[in-house]
Amino acid sequence: MPIPYDARGVTLDGPCLQSAGCKNVAPVLNRVGDKWSMLIVMILSSGPRRFSELKREIDGISQRMLTLSLRGLERDGLLTRTVTPTIPPRVDYELTELGISLRAPVKALGDWAIEHIGCIRAAQQRFDKVADARG
Amino acid sequence: MPIPYDARGVTLDGPCLQSAGCKNVAPVLNRVGDKWSMLIVMILSSGPRRFSELKREIDGISQRMLTLSLRGLERDGLLTRTVTPTIPPRVDYELTELGISLRAPVKALGDWAIEHIGCIRAAQQRFDKVADARG
DNA sequence: CGGAATCCCAGGAGATACTG
DNA sequence: CAGTATCTCCTGGGATTCCG
Numbered sequence: 001m002p003i004p005y006d007a008r009g010v011t012l013d014g015p016c017l018q019s020a021g022c023k024n025v026a027p028v029l030n031r032v033g034d035k036w037s038m039l040i041v042m043i044l045s046s047g048p049r050r051f052s053e054l055k056r057e058i059d060g061i062s063q064r065m066l067t068l069s070l071r072g073l074e075r076d077g078l079l080t081r082t083v084t085p086t087i088p089p090r091v092d093y094e095l096t097e098l099g100i101s102l103r104a105p106v107k108a109l110g111d112w113a114i115e116h117i118g119c120i121r122a123a124q125q126r127f128d129k130v131a132d133a134r135g
Numbered sequence: 136m137p138i139p140y141d142a143r144g145v146t147l148d149g150p151c152l153q154s155a156g157c158k159n160v161a162p163v164l165n166r167v168g169d170k171w172s173m174l175i176v177m178i179l180s181s182g183p184r185r186f187s188e189l190k191r192e193i194d195g196i197s198q199r200m201l202t203l204s205l206r207g208l209e210r211d212g213l214l215t216r217t218v219t220p221t222i223p224p225r226v227d228y229e230l231t232e233l234g235i236s237l238r239a240p241v242k243a244l245g246d247w248a249i250e251h252i253g254c255i256r257a258a259q260q261r262f263d264k265v266a267d268a269r270g
Numbered sequence: 271c272g273g274a275a276t277c278c279c280a281g282g283a284g285a286t287a288c289t290g
Numbered sequence: 291c292a293g294t295a296t297c298t299c300c301t302g303g304g305a306t307t308c309c310g
Binding site: 273274275276278279280285288 | 291292294295297298300302303304306307308
């Protein structure tokens with residue numbers, strides 16, 4: 001069994017063994033936790049979209065943040081950007097295989113969230129109530 | 136009296152529309168994407184820890200961020216905080232059932248990350264190379 | 271020991287204006 | 291249409307100090 005590609009350059013020493021895998025997971029978690037990226041992935045999972053279509057579908061996103069989010073996703077290889085140099089220009093965004101494969105774990109997380117959101121909100125309200133009571 | 140930590144920062148009533156579950160998922164995604172929270176959950180999944188133990192095990196975290204992360208997780212009902220008023224005081228953190236249940240989907244995401252990190256890094260390098268070539 | 275309070279700064283993110 | 295550029299405001303987060 002060869003050394004996995006993703007194990008290269010990772011120091012396994014240190015007090016926390018999880019931190020080794022963590023260094024790999026962190027950037028992914030960072031993108032997943034991004035305010036817009038996963039929403040974009042979910043929207044694109046139902047088919048490719050143009051820039052303006054995405055902007056219209058994602059309420060509240062600024063043009064700048066949509067551009068930056070799409071660039072980040074493209075850089076990570078999660079989607080492709082296809083420019084059609086017509087006038088006016090047309091740009092289509094589409095998930096790659098990698099992007100599609102991310103749907104499953106993200107959906108798992110989403111399902112967990114939906115299943116437990118009631119429990120979480122209750123905990124938050126209890127917490128805030130106690131915090132308020134103490135000033 | 137203002138709420139100190141970003142406790143109330145989780146807006147559950149944002150303008151997130153098309154998929155109704157999105158507004159439920161967003162705050163959870165926010166916590167999962169947090170730089171330290173999931174690492175804390177993973178460490179605590181092997182048993183409860185004291186504050187200073189966590190600080191020692193999590194390389195690079197500041198005292199402030201550890202405190203804030205733990206408060207956020209406690210507020211969400213993912214862990215419990217137990218104070219033992221000895222001198223010097225002792226505080227233990229332990230996952231709740233809810234916190235333990237979060238491990239599975241987070242691990243799924245972590246596994247995906249580890250499995251595809253090579254692919255992602257390659258995509259990033261291709262992207263950066265092209266970007267550099269164009270200045 | 272386990273925080274809370276304060277200071278301070280880099281980076282994130284909105285608004286606006288311009289361009290191929 | 292699909293961006294870039296710039297400006298500015300705001301927040302996250304490190305460092306430090308003080309407290310029960």
